[in-house]
Structures are given as C-alpha cells and as structure tokens.
Amino acid sequence: MEHTDVETAFDAGDFLKTLTSRPGIYRMFDTQGQVLYVGKARNLKKRVSSYFRSSGLAPKTRALMKQMARVEVTVTSTEAEALLLENNLIKLHKPRYNILLRDDKSYPYIYISTDDEYPGLTFHRGARKGKGRYFGPYPGSGAVRESLHLLQKMFRVRQCEDSFFSNRSRPCLQYQIKRCTAPCVGLVSAEDYAEDVRHTILFLEGKSTVLNTELAKKMEAAASRLDYEQAAVFRDQIASLSRVQERQYVSGESGDMDIVAAAVSAGQACVQVFFVRHGVNLGNKVFFPRTPQDSSEQEVLSAFVAQYYLEHPVPGRILLSAELDDVALLTEALSEHAKHRVELSSRIRGERARWLKMGKENAAQALTARLGSQAGMQQRLHLLQQMLDLDEVPRRIECFDISHSQGEGTVASCVVFDQEGPRKSDYRRFNISDITPGDDYAAMEQALLRRYTRLKKEDALLPELLLIDGGKGQVSSARKVMEELQITEILLVGVSKGPERRAGMEILHIPGQQRELDLAPDSPALHLVQQIRDEAHRFAITGHRQRRAKARNVSPLEGIPGVGPRRRQQLLKHFGGMQEVARAGVEDLGKVTGISRDLAQKIYDTFHG
Known part of the structure; x- marks a missing residue:
C-alpha cells in the first residue's frame, strides 16, 4: 500500500491523518522527484509524524525538511521486512540524507577442491559454486596470498591451476624448492597427499590443538622407525604452526x-x-x-x-x-x-x-x-580551479590514457577523481579494436565515444574537467568526440610532458582558449594533475598487460569457426600437440574424426596464411 500526492501541493496534515500505524518504510522526495531520504519504522504514523514537529528537530533533519516536497510510504508485514526493503531502496536511490556504505568489491576466499583426487588450494573471488570447501571471507587479496604462502610452506598442497597440473610430465619448480610434493607425477601417494590436505583444513578451521597433537605423534613415530628426514618435516611444520599461532590466533576465541x-x-x-x-x-x-x-x-x-x-x-x-x-x-x-x-x-x-x-x-x-588528506585535496582543487579559471571547484574529474605495445593489445583507461580523491569503483577500461595498430588518436576517439555515449544515454553524472594524457593531437581528437555528442559543459585539458619529457615540466593544453599553461614544478595544482594522469597511466598499462597476456595464451585454433572445444581436443590428441597440428597438411588434418575437407583447409590456412 502506498500514499502518494504528486499533482497537488503536499498537505502534511491530511497525509498524517490517513497514515497507518503498521510497520513499513517511508521515502521523502524533493520538488524534482529525487529521493532525499529512506527510513524504516515499527509504527509509520508515529515515526513520520515526528518529522513535522514545530521544534526539537536536529539540524540535519531541519535541512531535510526544508527540501522535502512529498512523502510516500510502503507498508510491510514486519519491521524486519521493512529493514530489508529500506536497505534495497538505499542501494537503489543513494539518497543524500542517508548514510551510504560504499563497498563495491566481492571478498576473497581460500578454496580447496576437496572432490578432486589431488585437491588444489587456490585464491577465489566471486560466486562460490565449485564443489569443495571455502574459507573466509578475507578482508583483501593480500591476506589471502599471505595465508596461501604460509600453507604452502607448511603442508605443501598444490596451488597450481588444474590445466597446469594435468599436463605435467615432470615436477615443476615448486617441488624443487619444497613447496609441493608433486602429486602431478606421482611422487607422493594419494594417502599421504590426502593427509596433507586434511592438515590444511584443520589449520583453516582453527583446530590448532588437534593439529599440533597429531603432528607431534607423527614426528615421534617417524623418529622411532629411524626415518629422521620425515621426522624433521613434521618438526618444521610444528615450528611454523607455532609461529603462525602467535601472530594470528585470537586468545579465547574458537568461532567466527x-x-x-x-x-x-x-x-x-x-x-x-x-x-x-x-x-x-x-x-x-x-x-x-x-x-x-x-x-x-x-x-x-x-x-x-x-x-x-x-x-x-x-x-x-x-x-x-x-x-x-x-x-x-x-x-x-x-x-x-x-x-x-x-x-x-x-x-x-x-x-x-x-x-x-x-x-x-x-x-x-x-x-x-583521511581528513588530513582531504584537506590537502581541497586545497589542490581550489588552486586548480583558479589556474584553469573555472566558475567553481570541480566535483568530478576524469582522465584518459592509451597503452599498447607497438600497436598490440591497445587499451584505454578512464580514472575518476572526486573531492575525496580517487573513486576506483567508477574506473573503466576499454579494449580498443578495428583501428590501425598504433593509432593513438583513433584509440582515444573510440574510448571517449563509448564512454560518453553511454553516460548521455543513462543521464549519468558528467565530469566538469576532462584530462587527456597527450598534447594537441590527442586533445583535438577528444574535442571532435565532444562536439559530435554535443557535450559542451566539460572543460578539456591535455597534459603533455613538455620538451624534455620530465616530471614537473608538464604543459597543459586548453583548446578553444589558444593558451598553454606551463606550471611551476612545486605547484600543488600541478601535483594533483600529475597524480590523476599517473593513475590513468598505471590503470591503462595494467589493462594492456592483462589483454596482451590473455591474447598470447589463446590457442590459434580458438579463432576458427567450426572448431569447438571437442574438436580442438581431438586435434591435439591426434597429433600430440599444437606444434604438430601446425605442421600437418590438409590431408592429414582431414583424417581426424569430425574434421571435414573444408574445415581441414581452414585450419591449414590459419597456420600458413
């Protein structure tokens, strides 16, 4: 059930007379229809009425009520149901008078594929759909990597990808440096490996006392049968476990x-x-x-x-x-x-x-x-406003950069800064395609066109200042896109490194104003521009390297129409590897089950141009 009053002026008295005393949520709107605040209530009538008192309101509530144009309510069965609905609406509308949690990342886990014959121990982020055990969540990837490193030293359970594990013919380097027992080539029995996995799980479950006792007994048994090498392994595990316990375990706690x-x-x-x-x-x-x-x-x-x-x-x-x-x-x-x-x-x-x-x-x-850093950020923004002769301090700045290796794997980055600093949840990358390799101007045009076409379609927030890593040519490309999209309210500024290409010697290019700014190396405004430009550069290079590595790991067979996973597997199995597939003639390729003469010709042409 909802109460709305859109067409006439909001009458608080009439609204409150008809308001129910049941639990639910209420939404307050401004004159433009934007949601200002979402709240929950055990008793809607009592809670909403409290906003219309003549005195006793907190300053922030008074500020809210000055902008409030109407109220809508939704009745729920219980207060707990109202809490769930309130949470969903806050996430959806992001009202300015609500406390809003910014938490865009999923949290990492340690995953053990316990259903495998030789389970692997890996870093995992995302949906937990795989069969096995998940331990976490950890606050960040660094904490997971540290735990995996410790576990690898203590219990030597494999941490490689399944594809790497299944294709080994000899032990990898991890075995040589005593970080794995090489189950891939049978250098450890299934029983002994399962015991290492069980010990790993005991550790992750916090059952340190049980684990210590077990390892101590195994050490004594190995020593009694004069297997001193194995006894030393158990001794080292106990010592490592003790050091980890001193650092990680919470006194008196055993649960979550x-x-x-x-x-x-x-x-x-x-x-x-x-x-x-x-x-x-x-x-x-x-x-x-x-x-x-x-x-x-x-x-x-x-x-x-x-x-x-x-x-x-x-x-x-x-x-x-x-x-x-x-x-x-x-x-x-x-x-x-x-x-x-x-x-x-x-x-x-x-x-x-x-x-x-x-x-x-x-x-x-x-x-x-954070407050100290924001004070510095505000000072730099004010100086940037003065330097660029802006009407007001920029609330949002976006910066683009292009990265590639001699035209290969071109990636454009977009980083976003607001008045609090970098806003990483708004960062975006664009894989550039269908351009002449190495044409940075075309790459910049494509990235900007994709970015701002989408923002315009979605009526999303546009920046007041757009920084382009480059000189007049890059800025000219950017200006052409802005004109095509009829975006005139953004100030375009190119950031070039100057004649000596040294940090602190940057020149700012401002199209349409026929001017260049050569700032002093100690200018806080220049430091802010450098920070934003460097962040765009870092983000672009990271994306380019990932794209290049992925491209170089893709099999040439994957781009051939009609050659799916099963046929790729048949080809590799028949010839014994990719190198032999590349050497094979059309007749030989056609002998593989499921490969027609036409398809054989396509495969041959892929490898021979």
Whole structure:
C-alpha cells in the first residue's frame, strides 16, 4: 500500500491523518522527484509524524525538511521486512540524507577442491559454486596470498591451476624448492597427499590443538622407525604452526566473530571491521560511508551493520563499538537472513573488550589521516580551479590514457577523481579494436565515444574537467568526440610532458582558449594533475598487460569457426600437440574424426596464411 500526492501541493496534515500505524518504510522526495531520504519504522504514523514537529528537530533533519516536497510510504508485514526493503531502496536511490556504505568489491576466499583426487588450494573471488570447501571471507587479496604462502610452506598442497597440473610430465619448480610434493607425477601417494590436505583444513578451521597433537605423534613415530628426514618435516611444520599461532590466533576465541568499530568527526565517518574466523584473525578492512552532517556513531554503526551484513556472510557474533537502539531488530533480521543465530553485543569485558578498543583506535586514526588528506585535496582543487579559471571547484574529474605495445593489445583507461580523491569503483577500461595498430588518436576517439555515449544515454553524472594524457593531437581528437555528442559543459585539458619529457615540466593544453599553461614544478595544482594522469597511466598499462597476456595464451585454433572445444581436443590428441597440428597438411588434418575437407583447409590456412 502506498500514499502518494504528486499533482497537488503536499498537505502534511491530511497525509498524517490517513497514515497507518503498521510497520513499513517511508521515502521523502524533493520538488524534482529525487529521493532525499529512506527510513524504516515499527509504527509509520508515529515515526513520520515526528518529522513535522514545530521544534526539537536536529539540524540535519531541519535541512531535510526544508527540501522535502512529498512523502510516500510502503507498508510491510514486519519491521524486519521493512529493514530489508529500506536497505534495497538505499542501494537503489543513494539518497543524500542517508548514510551510504560504499563497498563495491566481492571478498576473497581460500578454496580447496576437496572432490578432486589431488585437491588444489587456490585464491577465489566471486560466486562460490565449485564443489569443495571455502574459507573466509578475507578482508583483501593480500591476506589471502599471505595465508596461501604460509600453507604452502607448511603442508605443501598444490596451488597450481588444474590445466597446469594435468599436463605435467615432470615436477615443476615448486617441488624443487619444497613447496609441493608433486602429486602431478606421482611422487607422493594419494594417502599421504590426502593427509596433507586434511592438515590444511584443520589449520583453516582453527583446530590448532588437534593439529599440533597429531603432528607431534607423527614426528615421534617417524623418529622411532629411524626415518629422521620425515621426522624433521613434521618438526618444521610444528615450528611454523607455532609461529603462525602467535601472530594470528585470537586468545579465547574458537568461532567466527567480527569486530566493528566506528569513528565520527567533522561530518565524516570511518568503520573498521576485523574478521575472525575459526579463532584466527584474518585481518581488517576500512570503510568510509557517506554520512550526512551531524550523524552519530550509533547511526553510522546501525546503517553499516544493516547494509553490510545483508550483502555479505554473517558470523555468529558481532562486537560493536557503541550500543544501538535497534539492536533487537538487527539481531532478528540478520539471524533470519543468515539462517543461524547472530549475536550483536557492545557491553563486553576481557580480551574482547581489548579487541574492540583496538578497533576504535584504528578507526579514529584512519579517519584523522583521511581528513588530513582531504584537506590537502581541497586545497589542490581550489588552486586548480583558479589556474584553469573555472566558475567553481570541480566535483568530478576524469582522465584518459592509451597503452599498447607497438600497436598490440591497445587499451584505454578512464580514472575518476572526486573531492575525496580517487573513486576506483567508477574506473573503466576499454579494449580498443578495428583501428590501425598504433593509432593513438583513433584509440582515444573510440574510448571517449563509448564512454560518453553511454553516460548521455543513462543521464549519468558528467565530469566538469576532462584530462587527456597527450598534447594537441590527442586533445583535438577528444574535442571532435565532444562536439559530435554535443557535450559542451566539460572543460578539456591535455597534459603533455613538455620538451624534455620530465616530471614537473608538464604543459597543459586548453583548446578553444589558444593558451598553454606551463606550471611551476612545486605547484600543488600541478601535483594533483600529475597524480590523476599517473593513475590513468598505471590503470591503462595494467589493462594492456592483462589483454596482451590473455591474447598470447589463446590457442590459434580458438579463432576458427567450426572448431569447438571437442574438436580442438581431438586435434591435439591426434597429433600430440599444437606444434604438430601446425605442421600437418590438409590431408592429414582431414583424417581426424569430425574434421571435414573444408574445415581441414581452414585450419591449414590459419597456420600458413
């Protein structure tokens, strides 16, 4: 059920008279129909009525009500259902008066393919659809890589790709440096390898006591039968395990727990989350939610917990740095969402209180550093505004760069900076095709055309300033695209390295104004331009290298119409490898099952031009 009043002026009195007392969500709109705020309520009538009091409203609520033109409500069966709907609408509309979590990345896991004869241990990000065990989530790829490195040294379970594993005829370097037992060529028995996998799982499950006891017994048994080499392996595993435990294990914990601490200052907020799984500290991740002015620590934590844990795995226990008014509702909603009991607590003692204190200190320190860096960012933006003679400080800057190797694997990058710095969730790459290899002007035109055609179609946010890595030629290409798309409100600036091509000697080219800016090397505005240009360059090179590596790993057979995976496999099996396929004549190719004379000719032509 919804109440809307679009055609006539909003009458708060009439609206409140008919409002229900059931649970639900309410949306506040401005005169342009933009959603300003989304809220949930156990009692809609009571909650929405509180906004229309004549006094006692907080400053941010007064600011909201000055812009509010109408209210719409949606009734739900329960308050927990309202919480879910509120979360979805906040993600959809991103209202300016809501606290908004920016968390665009999926989290990595360690994956063990336990259904394989010789299971592999790998880094995994994305949907968990494969058969096997997943351990995590970890706060970032660095934490996963570190754990994989430790496990490789301790238990020597393979970490190679299945395709690499299945095609070995001799042990790889990992076996030589004692990081793998070479199951690919049968240098370890299936039973012994399975034991290494089991020990790995015990470690990841946090069952360190059981694992230590087992390894100690195995060491003694190996020594008693005079197998001192094997006993030394177990001894080294026990020593490595002890060192890891000292660093990673959380005293007194054996299950899954997150420590969530917030800090609020100067209209901004930071949330730190420490991940503990099976009693092991997997590390921490920092978040900077977008917060309206005067938001409290409790408000930030409440919004964060709802938005974050309704999108990510929920541990059994969550420690919070402040007591929340809606803790009962959050507990109910998260328990129902996670399909297991969830405990939210803030009043704690002992070791857990120490962890929470550490989380709060980390959050406060990260926020202080961010505010300091933003102050520097604001200064540089103001100087850039003055230097370019802009009407106001640019809120959004985009920069493009082109990367290739002698025309191969051309990639264009687009990086985005706003008033807080780099906005990595908005970065984009474009694989350039159908141009003359090495034609940077055509590559730039294609990238810009694709980027801004899409933004115009979607009525998305356009930048006030567009930086192009290059001189007059690149800027001219960019200007041609902007004219074609009838985008006139963006200032185009080319960034070239100057005659000596040295950092600090950059020249800015501004088309239409017949001027070039040669800035002093110590100019903060120039430093900002350099930072943005260098980030675009880095992002382009990374994309180019990935594209080039992928292209060089693709089989020539994959580009032939009519040659699918099965026929590729038959060809390789029949001839014993790609090199022999390339040498084969049309007659020989036609002898392979499923390869017609015409198809044989196509395959031959692919290798012989």
